[in-house]
Amino acid sequence: MTEAATFPPSGPNYYFVERAGSKRLVIFFSGTGQRNGRFEFWKAGREVEENLLFVSDGRNHWYQDGVAGLGTTIEETIASIQAWCERNSVDEIVTVGASMGGYGAVLYGGMLKAKVLAFSFDTLLRLPTSPSWRLMPKDAVMRYSDLVPAIQQAGVPINVFVGEMYPIDVVAAQRLVNLPNVKVESLRGVGHGSARFIHLALGVKTVVGMVATGTPIPPLQEKGSMCESPELVDLLHRAHVAFFEKDLAACLKLCRQALRVSPRSEIFHYLLGRTYLGLKRMSAAIKHLNYAAGRSPEFEDGQFFHAQALRIAKYNKQAIPLFEQQIGKWPNAARLPFNLAISYERVGRNAEALEQMRRAVLLQPSYETKLADMRERIQKRGGIDGGPRNTEGIRGYIASLIS
Known part of the structure; x- marks a missing residue:
């Protein structure tokens, strides 16, 4: 100008x-x-x-x-x-x-x-x-x-x-x-x-x-x-890079070292939970992700991966209310209705499963094939049967984790 x-x-x-x-x-x-x-x-x-x-x-x-x-x-x-x-x-x-x-x-x-x-x-x-x-x-x-x-x-x-x-x-x-x-x-x-x-x-x-x-x-x-704490920040940086590079063994070691210094650190519990999730050690993953999610209610990834770990471990009745709550807070995140749809299907709530999968497709069209696969599975099982709505809470489950 x-x-x-x-x-x-x-x-x-x-x-x-x-x-x-x-x-x-x-x-x-x-x-x-x-x-x-x-x-x-x-x-x-x-x-x-x-x-x-x-x-x-x-x-x-x-x-x-x-x-x-x-x-x-x-x-x-x-x-x-x-x-x-x-x-x-x-x-x-x-x-x-x-x-x-x-x-x-x-x-x-x-x-x-x-x-x-x-x-x-x-x-x-x-x-x-x-x-x-x-x-x-x-x-x-x-x-x-x-x-x-x-x-x-x-x-x-x-x-x-x-x-x-x-x-x-x-x-x-x-x-x-x-x-x-x-x-x-x-x-x-x-x-x-x-x-x-x-x-x-x-x-x-x-x-x-x-x-x-x-x-x-x-x-x-x-x-x-x-x-x-320069020591903790150094451990955090190294653990983060190790996780990013998929060096889960190194990330596991660094997170454990950090938690000895700062046992209540939410980020290290979260990284440790994600690492255990990658290693398919589901009980340990759920334990650490539950802690991180409980201490960080506004951290979207922490809430999501806690619920996802429950879903993967087939605790679908416990995962469902968590995904439902998260959709209320983050309505534009396609991964939430997608995962909720899977959990609904696994407990027999087929109509709601299809509804959530359609919602996921609207947010992320690449899920269209997942919707088609879900329709096919449900039709093979005899079509839509919503079944009773799950009202089971998770208080007892969370109490068992921290007891």
Whole structure:
């Protein structure tokens, strides 16, 4: 762009909201996959009664090439934002983002001398198994591959939240804990969606206001301590990589070692349960996944694999109410009605099994062959016979596991 101050008020990758009388600009950086005028934090962010700027990087370049419409480079984009602030008498900036947006909030926030609120983001791009490793195009040029030097140079206050159930986020955040201008808080039982968790717990508007005014964010019941232990983070990283590489023996050993140090750690119980599940040691898998699920009710994968382990072990009557509850919380996850359909079929609730398999197909068309196979099996057994609805609870079963 030729003139930093002459861009229109909105474009496919950015959108300004002007608020009369506000001397503050809050910039919300979107995560991956947002394009064509779609932005994260759109609803919650608009509740913040300040000047607002929503930005996205639809190419998933981790904001290395600026924000289209504001600049073709980081420097041009920074200049455009600064020109807008000068024109509108704005003298304070807050940047907010999650995942790729968290990376953008930290990088641009430092350059803009802003106050920063960032959730669950990479601090070292393309670290194996990280979001940028999986989603950043191979031809994307990394101008700032490591955020630590940029953070040290900027010296701006940065508030970071990460979920302890997403190992690579913990590894990324642990690199920041000794930086004096960064406050890192990990959350027990929370995965990559730490931003959503904080919004539900405190509200984005409230937390942004606290960051803007320098008010301490109150500690939550889920406050963890994982990032304060380099030993545990190292074990977590190694166990996570071993599991990813299907080295289940190594993962088993590392998780057991970690639980000797931190016996109540939900993430290590979860990884251990997943490892036992891979090894088809079902009693051990159910025991550890039950613990992780009980301690992490908002962690979708933990809830799912606990129920799946029960299904695989043929505890279908116990798995069914768990899958039903999960569908209520995560209605767009195709794996839930798919697994529920299998459990329904195995206890003779054939009509409900077909209904759930159809639901799975609507969410994920690749399940169509599974639906056809299920129809054929049911027809061979004599057609639909729903049978009595199962009302058996799971309290006795869970009590037997922890007794």
